[in-house]
Amino acid sequence: MKIERLKKSHKTMAFYITNFNYHQPYQVLVDATFCQAALKNKVQINDQLKKYLQSELKLLTTYCCILEAESLGASLSGATQIVKKFAVHKCGHEGKPVPASECIYSMVKSSKYIISTQDRDLQEKLRRLAGQAIIYLHKATPVLEQPSKASKKFVNRIKMRSLLSKQTEQKIKVFKEIEGINKELNVTKIMNKKKKPRGPNPLSCKKKTIKKTGPSRPSRKKKKK
Ligand SMILES: [Zn+2]
Structure with missing residues (x-):
């Protein structure tokens, strides 16, 4: 595996770890379309993805994914055998199965899974969800999509x-x-005001009466008694 590819996948996973609470060992939810492509291209899913993501993995699937693969009959029997080997996570559809794509879409809302699928419609729906990691196979090469x-x-x-x-x-x-x-x-300011010596209060200053400088009036003579 080329170092550049590993660096790229490492960087992408770092983005998901930092911003969306993904953590190791990664939980990889695999559907039968991915198993079918792996079988066709002779990809050992566990080994290849482990090397590519440089981490221990928990490979998982759901009851609905297994049932859908089984319902497609002989053409998918190889993929069905592979998908059945993975641990089965409870999806809430036990007894009332839904299409695998619908089931996986409902699973990603409750937990942080890396979804491994070749189903283009499902991939498109998952891309609209912030923080959803997707892996698909390009021939025999696993590709972790850019955010x-x-x-x-x-x-x-x-x-x-x-x-x-x-x-x-x-x-x-x-x-x-x-x-x-x-x-x-x-x-x-207040302190400075207090410190200043107080000048005379202008309001309290009465106007000084100006003494007239002219000859003083003779004081009135006392009336003779
Ligand atoms: Zn389900």
Whole structure:
């Protein structure tokens, strides 16, 4: 397996681990279409995917996937044998089976699975879900799809939100600092005012009566008694 391919798959899984809580050992949900392609191209699913994803894996399928493969008869008997070897996860359709694609689509909502399928319609539906990892076989080569537009959009939105909240926090901090500085300034202003010697209160200053400089009037003579 080429190193470049491994680097690429590692990077893609790192994206899912960081943003969508995938963790090792990865749970790989496999349907019969994938088993059929593996059989045709002589791919040992467990070995190949383990090497490709560089991790221990839990290969799983569902009751509905097995039933659908069985119902398709002899043409899929090889794939049916393979899919039956995997652990069966409860899908909630026990006794009331649904088409495999419908079953898998309902499973991804409850847990983090890497979906291994060759079903193009199902792949298309899964791409619309943010954070859904998909693997398919290109001839004998497993391909972990690059994160879909929906996944990237979701992650960008989260990043933007966290950036905005950081910016808001920063702004609040700045405002608080300014408020703090203003308060400090007000306190020092008050303190300075108190320290200043008080001048005369202009209101309490009566206008001085100006003495006339002319000859003083002779004081009135006391009336003779
Ligand atoms: Zn089911």
